[in-house]
Amino acid sequence: MPDSLRDLARAILDAGLAAVAPHAALARHLRRHHDTLAIAGIAYHLGTYRRVVVIGAGKASAEMAAAIEVLLGPHVTAGLVITKDGHSVPTRAVAVREASHPLPDARGVAATAELLALLATPSERDLVLVLLSGGGSALLEQPADGLTLADLQATTDALLRAGATINELNAVRKHLSAVKGGNLARATAPATVVVLVLSDVVGSPLDVIASGPCAPDSTTYADALAVLARYQISDAVPPAVRVHLEAGARGERPETPKPGDAVFARVRHVIIGDNAQAAAACVAEAERRGLRALLLSTFIEGEAREVGRVLGALARELRTHGRPLAPPACLVLGGETTVTVRGDGRGGRNQEVALGAARGLAGLADVLVLSAATDGGDGPTDAAGAFADGTTLARAAALGLDPQVHLARNDAYPFFQALGDLLVTGPTRTNVNDVMLVLAG
């Protein structure tokens, strides 16, 4: 594989990653001049607030808190963020608590109670900055009155086993929680709230990221009950859960706040980093380096190897017909693919994208496909993804490697490792799904 095209791809990807690193992403959206804080174009006069409280949850929340402290200097009054074990970084005024992820635990619930205590007497003269990132849903949790963490977990398990969709799962979970589905906004009103979001969900839907603690919820208790009925698990969930939802459906418990609810009057969400921002930064870097560039979609989903074949088809068109751009050219796509695991091999979705692209690239000169997990970890491997080009299959054949065998075994890692074509970045401390590049030199 020619170094030049690979180096170019890596530089373009790195620019995308840099744009969504917590510090850079916050610095791009927040600017302070003396006691005026501008957040994505709106000014907040820090001197007019009684308190500036920083709260949050997610794998990047400690990193984000540290960055906020640098930006706000002495203006942070207090704060607490909850992050995954091992994801703490040093902070000054904002406390950092660690808890379990992806399965929630009692430490997360205790930290959430601590976080809510900070908001005990909210006032119009409070400014609350909420830092959300991937993992927030498990880390920030307070079961609704009368329920336990075990109740919530058993319900989630039953829904997943039954094959519920993510939207169905969320309709139920939001009605069993004191913080999800806009309930956290109840605890902050009437404070001024700015939710700063590093999105790990394709398309960045505010009601899905971290289960939308400050976002309106359009589902109801009745919807939650209907989901249980649809999958015939009304009797499989803990009795307390059914009792809770039925009481809610009778109007005996407060609904999650709906769109237009007064609790959201002073709540604003700002996506400080997401896949679209990373992809746009890739396009800008490609253009800065003299390539023509297009962002095709940030909503890519689907079976990884099949998405890879489409990327191969895009590369072949660039090379063969100079469409949609005359080379040197770069197409940028983002999203998150999935892998239907059938084998017992090692690999990740981005490595399967690259392997799926290899056949379509075979024999093409000076083209390259790179698929990368922006958090640096693709599946359970130490690689972030892999490179494929027109020489991949021939070099593999020379080593006795059969791409079909490796695909059948979900075993892309050893394939690309043998070729020296793994992408290794190490942990990036951010996560905005995956970025895919198609280059023609």
Next chain:
Amino acid sequence: MPDSLRDLARAILDAGLAAVAPHAALARHLRRHHDTLAIAGIAYHLGTYRRVVVIGAGKASAEMAAAIEVLLGPHVTAGLVITKDGHSVPTRAVAVREASHPLPDARGVAATAELLALLATPSERDLVLVLLSGGGSALLEQPADGLTLADLQATTDALLRAGATINELNAVRKHLSAVKGGNLARATAPATVVVLVLSDVVGSPLDVIASGPCAPDSTTYADALAVLARYQISDAVPPAVRVHLEAGARGERPETPKPGDAVFARVRHVIIGDNAQAAAACVAEAERRGLRALLLSTFIEGEAREVGRVLGALARELRTHGRPLAPPACLVLGGETTVTVRGDGRGGRNQEVALGAARGLAGLADVLVLSAATDGGDGPTDAAGAFADGTTLARAAALGLDPQVHLARNDAYPFFQALGDLLVTGPTRTNVNDVMLVLAG
């Protein structure tokens, strides 16, 4: 589904189909003025030739022959084309023979002998026009000396059962045939030969379309033997086949003509219609109707439903972010997807593409995905494909139709039939694979 966007998609598709209809495609590339025939920029002075012979094979070959007769008027001396049963059209100087497809039969072999007899005394003063289209490989066949059609068929069956790739299959078949793999060019030399190709193979590789009767072959007898050895079927094929290939490998039989061989000195291929031409015509029509348009790739392959998801992701990006084009916009893709059949339902690859796209489109206003087989027949159905838009899932739910159930059963036809969203064109008398449109109004 709003009629306007669907009508627009249909009009754009129709422009693509019109561009590759045999008559239109030939008329676009061939122009006659008195006795000068210009073919894609090169002039042939018909008066200088002793004979103008028209030969060919494929599902569109009779249609193409009729069009050639209109274009050349009295200048056609003689000719014969072989087409599939039921695909004849009236002609004047060019005889039409029908034979079996996709399985070859004795009628095809007899017609091929008749066709070769027309070329019995080739001269530099002959102009031979060769009309090739999809199906030509089965229809035009003469087993090599000492072999029978049954030998060829048994070998093909063994290779397919063993899982050989199309390239491996062709390496063997070209060495068992007197016409495939450039061997027909031997029969025409030293005549001037123009091969007019309506391509049904993604990417239009000349050595693959109709098994490349007039195209150089880069494979050898040794390659063919290696394929049999690789799949351990050397003893499973008829003994005469093995004997033939071994004699060839020893140099006792002529090799297929290789790139640079003198037999190709006066042979020229012109792709008069292929997926790229249809797709380009779709782009031109979209622009004529005031849309921004881009051709993304004409090499699309992969599992139909997964390709559909990518199309859904492209539509969502158009609608949400106006990328890569600000609406009103049209993205055009071409190629041919495949379906891994797991259920017993009715449908076709293009209908599965549309069904795969539906979820990603759900709730989006004024977007549409259309996937269409350019021959008008998608799988074993009377539809050419289907439309999907942001209302597809909701309208299906109202009718009690579950897209996941229909996908699992490979049963897209009844799904779209119930919605009134099938695309029905009837037979188009051409075939340049599939065209996919992604529209945002």
